[in-house]
Amino acid sequence: MQRVFSGVKPSGDFHLGNYIGAFRQWVADQEGHDAFYCVVDLHALTEEIDPAYLRQKSFDAALNLLAVGLDPEVSTIFVQSHVPEHTRLTWLLECTATMGELRRMTQFKAKAHGQEAVRVGLFTYPVLMAADILLYQAQRVPVGDDQRQHLELTRELAQRFNNRYGETFVVPEAAVPEVGARVMDLQHPERKMSKTIDSPLGTINVLDEPSEITRKVKKAVTDTDGEMRYAPDEKPGLANLLSLMAVATGRKVDEVAAGYSRYGDLKRDLAEALVEMLRPVRERAAALASEPGEVEAVLRAGAARAHDIASVTYARAAEAIGLLS
Ligand code: AQP
Numbered sequence: 001m002q003r004v005f006s007g008v009k010p011s012g013d014f015h016l017g018n019y020i021g022a023f024r025q026w027v028a029d030q031e032g033h034d035a036f037y038c039v040v041d042l043h044a045l046t047e048e049i050d051p052a053y054l055r056q057k058s059f060d061a062a063l064n065l066l067a068v069g070l071d072p073e074v075s076t077i078f079v080q081s082h083v084p085e086h087t088r089l090t091w092l093l094e095c096t097a098t099m100g101e102l103r104r105m106t107q108f109k110a111k112a113h114g115q116e117a118v119r120v121g122l123f124t125y126p127v128l129m130a131a132d133i134l135l136y137q138a139q140r141v142p143v144g145d146d147q148r149q150h151l152e153l154t155r156e157l158a159q160r161f162n163n164r165y166g167e168t169f170v171v172p173e174a175a176v177p178e179v180g181a182r183v184m185d186l187q188h189p190e191r192k193m194s195k196t197i198d199s200p201l202g203t204i205n206v207l208d209e210p211s212e213i214t215r216k217v218k219k220a221v222t223d224t225d226g227e228m229r230y231a232p233d234e235k236p237g238l239a240n241l242l243s244l245m246a247v248a249t250g251r252k253v254d255e256v257a258a259g260y261s262r263y264g265d266l267k268r269d270l271a272e273a274l275v276e277m278l279r280p281v282r283e284r285a286a287a288l289a290s291e292p293g294e295v296e297a298v299l300r301a302g303a304a305r306a307h308d309i310a311s312v313t314y315a316r317a318a319e320a321i322g323l324l325s
Helices: 016-029 041-046 051-067 085-094 099-103 106-112 120-134 145-165 210-218 236-249 253-258 263-289 292-321
Strands: 002-008 033-039 076-079 140-142 173-175
Touching: 002 016, 002 120, 016 033, 016 140, 016 236, 016 263, 033 051, 033 292, 041 051, 041 120, 051 076, 051 263, 051 292, 076 292, 085 120, 085 145, 085 292, 099 120, 099 145, 106 120, 106 145, 120 145, 145 173, 145 292, 210 263, 236 253, 236 263, 263 292
Parallel strands: 002 033, 002 140, 033 076, 140 173
Antiparallel strands: none
C-alpha cells in the first residue's frame, strides 16, 4: 500500500482553505493508503504564539481532524512533538540543506516581510517539514498549492541524502487538488485564506455557524462589471466564489459560471452549498467536544504507531551519515 503523509499547523482555527485544499483529500486518501496525519505543533512555534493557546489549538486540531471524517482505526493521527525523531532528523537534514535554498522559499519571504526579529525557526522550518515527511517514507503528500515549493525542497534533500550517503529515503510526490488548491480570502481575494492573518469577514472557519457562513459569503468582494465569467487574474473575487461553488457541488467551474447571470444568486446558492458541506463536520465536532478522553486516546495510539516507523527511518539515516549506533 502506498504511504501518505500530511500535516496541519495548530496556529489558529481551521478554515475553508485547509478543508478544501487539504482535509478533503486526506479523508479520500484513507481508502487504499497507509495514511499518517500529523498536528505539526512545532511549526506553530516559528512565530509568536501564546503557550496556553497553542496547547488548546493542538487539541482542537486533533478533534477537528476526527470531525472532518478521518477514521483513527484506518489513519494514524498524532502530534508532531510526541515523536522526538522529527527534530532529530531535522538536524541531519539541516546539515544537508544550504542557506541559499532556504532563502528562496517564498513563504519565508512573505512571513518574514516587515518583521524586525525573524526567528531562526521560521527560516529553517521547511527542513523540519522535510523531516516530517521523510521519516514516514511517504510516497504521496496531499497539500494545498502553497506547499508545492516546500515539497520540491523535500524531494531535493531526499535525493541529495540518498546520493551522498546511500539509499535511505523514499522521494515523495505532492498531490495538489485540481480545483480549490488555493482558496482566497473573501475580502482580499489577491491573498490566500489564512489562519493567522486577521480577516474575520474574509475567512470562513470550518466550524462557523450557518448564519456566519451566509453573512461572509454575502459580503464577499466581487467587482462592478457584473460579467459572470471565470477569470482569476481580472476578477479574482468572483473566480474564488466560482471555484468554491465548483468544489462544493462537484461541478466544473465553467459549468457553474454558465448557470448564473447575477452575482447575488451565485452567492445565495454558494452559502447554502457551503453550509451543507460543513454541516456534518460541525455536528461531529460538537459530539466529540463532550468526549475529550476519546481524542486523547487517539493521539496516544497514533504517537506510538508513528514512533514505530519514525524510529526505524531515523536509525537508518543516522547510521548512513556516520553516527555511532
Ligand atoms: N487558502 C488555502 N487554500 C488551499 N489550501 C490551503 N492550505 C492552507 N491554506 C490554504 C492547506 O492546508 C494544509 C494545512 O496548512 P497549515 O495549516 O499547515 O499551514 P499553512 O499553509 O501555512 O496554512 P495557513 O492557514 O495559512 O496558516 P498560517 O496562517 O498559520 O500560516 C496545507 O496542506 C496547506 O497547503
